[in-house]
Amino acid sequence: MPNDKITSLDVAKRAGVSQSAVSRVFTKGASASQKTIDKVRKAAKELGYRPNVLARSLITGRSRIIGLVVAYLDNYFYPVALQKLSNALKEEGYHVMVFMASDTTKDIERVVDEMLDYQVDAIVAASVPLSSDLAGRCRDEGIPLVFFNRSQDGDNLTSVTADNFAGGREIARFLAAHRPERIGYIAGFEGASTQRDREAGFLRGLEEAGREVSSRTVGNFCSDGARAAALAMFSAPQHPDAVFVANDHMAFAVMDVLRSDLHLSVPGDVILVSYDDVPPAVWAGYSLTTVRQRTSRMVEETVRVLMNAIETGEAPPVNIKIAGPLIVRGSAPAPLGWTNWAQV
Template identity: 55%
Template sequence: MSGKPVTSVDVARRAGVSQSAVSRFFTPGASVSKKMAEKIKAAADELGYRPNVLARAMITGKSRIIGLVVYYLENQFYPEAVEKLSIALQENGYHVLLFMASTTVGDVEPVVQTILDYRVDGIILVSVSMSSTLADRCRERNIPVMLFNRDQPREDLLAVTSDNVAGGRLAAEMLLKGNPQRIAHLAGFDGASTQIDREAGFTAALAEAGKSVVARAVGNFHYSDAADATRELFEGDAPPDALFVTDDHMALAALDVIRHELGLRVPEDVAVVGFDDIPQAAWPSFNLSTVRQRLNVMVSTAVDELISAIEGEDRPATKLRIMPVPIPRGTTRD
């Protein structure tokens, strides 16, 4: 062959089949006979042919590309979520373009504007939200938007989260088993729906038990901020004897400060509960009691809902909440 790009016509000629058969072979969801598929694959491999995804998008109006946006990867929940979402989408015949949002919390405007230039079929926002103006632009272009591990009031946005209110209640129940007297809360970013809902469930369960939060500090979902917030919580003469941390990433920072700087015993002096059940939570050095987000269920649900919306199934946008699971380990008292 010359230096010219190999086309589907070249593959069809080499395989002795029609160009439309080659097109069907490389179209997810379409089918050709087993014998024809073997001939096309052999010819394509021999010629080094790969279909031009963007060119096909110009013709079909569908790129089979999903824009996946994540804010930061410091918390190990997010690399795992991105990996599982990418694999699930690829198994359904979609390509994934990964974008990092701005370092300003919740600012996805510039990156989503870029994503729209790629003629994506759908967008997944992992733990970030978007403005009403940008949501309207996506709706005008018939591009479904899925919020993952985050929610916001708009009814035209798909969302899959844990039932974070219920999860907050589960965290309170684990701490209450140890009959704590001074309960503290290490919060994440106050504007996040996950923070708002988890704290609401936690404080409601405490109130029902005749308890309340005596100290609160904000860790902004970052390790260093959470370490500083932990020092703040424990600087008084009557430090907490129980601590709920909105996510495991911050809980690991809290445990490091409590054990190695303050010299306190966990759970004898202070019990700690996190949220997410990231892989490190089960490591013997942390052995963190936590509330597990059922990530596999969240991912499969989000992918199914997004693909249904892309394929034009006539049903309203859904906001699905997956029930989390308590995971008691070594940082809580029975």
């Protein structure tokens, strides 16, 4: 068991190097020869020494912790994306501290207060809104803030999202090319920018194709809501024969309802398209046609923005939108003559 009384000076003496050399070995990005690194790490292991990260943060003014606030993890998109984000930040010498919050202003304010108490170097807000006062407080305290997979109105806010408008528009073109009799839309949480932008793009694309939505229900980006929305939409005699479901997490529930509860075939009776391309979308039971969110690119841009803001102390607001391809699978085959698509 490591001895808390062992100091960097002890390690330096055992390794036969200076104390500053020990510090460089345990500081990411600092310069040290491989010979020095090997000697210091060997001495540290023998003595049971571990650098005191918290003590170092008092000296450097950096905790090397990124605070991540998220409202839910049941949607497959978030565990996948956040694992990639955590790994990418680790490569930069940072650790991620995850804070869960309900999607309410009061609870989010409590959580962000908690994050600031930990003296995090930056905050990533995934799937949660922040009040303008709270965002302003982060800015005043010099804490970079990035919205991940959700944007928010405001001139001084930075976000990294998919190009949800373009994706929704592409889905409209794709569904319209099938020439269905009726087109439905199952919306997500209406307070989310992802929902707003996907629907706006979808409606624009339908308008350009001379079509419109025949029925609309709201699933709130959750499985129970999606099931209720599907039952309401498809129990009607004149139900849609094509539907866009605002994300994959809801689409899986919708497909289960169509097949198991309503005994409708997908894609025989209803063609279905969604958004995200999470891992279960490739499962044979779903084979979901969906727009892919390019999570690796989104993570790459998020880390780039964060590192620039932390290192320079400046964070000019940017709104980065990353387009993704429509992935065609069994739930909605490509219509005759359709060329702008990817099949996997």
